[in-house]
Structures are given as structure tokens and as C-alpha cells.
Amino acid sequence: MIGFYSGLTASIVTLSLLVGAVSHATRPAALGEALRAHGVLGPRFRRFAAAVVPCAEGALGAAGAAALLTVHQRGLQAVLAAATVLFGLYAGYTRHVLALGRGGPCGCSRRDVPLSRWVTRRAAALAGLAAAGAVLAGAGPVRVSAVELVTLSLAAFACSALLWSLPAAMHEPAAARAVHLPAATAVHQPTATPAHRPTEATPHRTAEGVSTRWTSPPAP
Numbered sequence: 001m002i003g004f005y006s007g008l009t010a011s012i013v014t015l016s017l018l019v020g021a022v023s024h025a026t027r028p029a030a031l032g033e034a035l036r037a038h039g040v041l042g043p044r045f046r047r048f049a050a051a052v053v054p055c056a057e058g059a060l061g062a063a064g065a066a067a068l069l070t071v072h073q074r075g076l077q078a079v080l081a082a083a084t085v086l087f088g089l090y091a092g093y094t095r096h097v098l099a100l101g102r103g104g105p106c107g108c109s110r111r112d113v114p115l116s117r118w119v120t121r122r123a124a125a126l127a128g129l130a131a132a133g134a135v136l137a138g139a140g141p142v143r144v145s146a147v148e149l150v151t152l153s154l155a156a157f158a159c160s161a162l163l164w165s166l167p168a169a170m171h172e173p174a175a176a177r178a179v180h181l182p183a184a185t186a187v188h189q190p191t192a193t194p195a196h197r198p199t200e201a202t203p204h205r206t207a208e209g210v211s212t213r214w215t216s217p218p219a220p
Contacts, residue, residue: 003143009133010076011156013083016126017061019164023109024054034107038097080134084127091123118167
């Protein structure tokens with residue numbers, strides 16, 4: 001059973017790394033644009049991060065897949081340990097950006113997924129899975145039966161897909177939430193002064209000046 005959970009955690013982390021690398025490869029400018037919108041890193045660090053992160057994801061994902069296929073215990077432990085650091089750094093970075101009240105896309109997908117606490121929580125969950133996988137892999141090589149291998153593969157693909165789509169699924173723009181407010185909470189305008197109705201050309205912005213396109217409600 002330890003081998004099954006070890007393989008499951010390692011497979012989820014490996015698939016997430018490969019999906020991230022493919023997303024950045026198919027839209028190379030997305031990460032750089034996101035880092036620029038966050039306004040935290042300087043130009044040199046932005047260029048460095050935009051070049052190194054996709055390469056690190058691709059290299060770790062390929063090494064993790066090779067270690068799983070060849071049942072290379074030490075290689076798998078090294079990949080999972082490095083993935084723990086990578087996902088942990090991303091979780092800390094996004095938490096810092098949100099704490100500063102900044103917005104922008106997350107830069108982790110081909111789609112323009114807004115940065116939110118769910119992005120941080122996904123990165124933290126992947127860091128935890130990578131750390132757990134590294135510990136479990138230390139107990140011995142990942143050896144599973146044919147039935148367990150099928151179950152492991154299905155579970156890994158399902159969990160990876162759910163984790164990857166979590167920030168986009170939980171995002172609810174502030175402008176959209178305002179439409180669903182109860183009628184009792186609406187502010188009645190005087191009849192002499194018509195209520196201002198913003199058009200599509202009127203931007204919605206938060207107190208920090210960040211467009212509500214990139215804002216999400218605080219997660220409980």
C-alpha cells in the first residue's frame with residue numbers, strides 16, 4: 001500500500017510539472033506578462049524567472065516520469081524534493097503578491113486565470129504532495145501490481161486535472177458577484193437622480209487600482 005501512495009503522489013506531481021511546462025511552452029509570453037503585472041520583481045529577475053521556471057518544470061517532469069518508469073528510487077526522491085522547493089517558492093511568491101494587494105494573471109496557464117488564494121493553495125497542496133512522495137519513496141521503490149497500476153493511473157490523472165483547474169473553477173469576478181446580490185441589499189437612488197449604469201467601456205477597479213477582471217473574492 002505504501003508503494004501505491006508513493007506512486008500516486010509522485011504521478012500527480014510529475015503530471016502537474018509536465019502540464020505546467022507544456023502550458024508555458026505553448027504560450028511563452030504568459031509568465032513574463034504575469035510577473036510584470038504583479039509588479040514585485042525587477043526587470044532582471046522577471047526575465048530570469050520567466051526563462052528558468054518553465055525549464056525547471058520540464059526537466060523535473062521528464063526526470064520524474066523517467067524515474068517512475070524505471071523504478072529509480074533515488075532519482076524519484078531527488079525530483080520530488082526539488083519539486084517541493086519549486087512549488088513552495090511559487091506558493092510563497094503568490095501569497096506575497098496577494099498580501100501586497102496586487103493583481104494580475106497567475107502566469108501558470110495558457111488561459112488568463114486571475115491570481116487568487118486558490119492559486120496559492122494549489123501550489124501549497126502540490127508542495128505537500130511532493131514532500132510526502134519524497135518521504136514515501138524513501139521506504140522503497142514504487143512497485144505495484146497491474147490492477148494497482150491501472151487504478152493509480154486513473155487516480156493520478158483525475159487528481160491532477162482537479163488540482164490544475166481549481167483556481168479557474170473557484171474564481172468569481174467581483175463584477176459578476178454584484179449581479180447576484182439580494183434585492184433587499186440594493187441601494188435605492190433618488191428618483192430625481194438616475195442611477196449610474198456603467199457601460200462596457202467603464203472599467204471596474206479595486207481600491208488598489210487593479211481591474212476586477214483579475215480579482216477574486218477572499219477564500220474562507
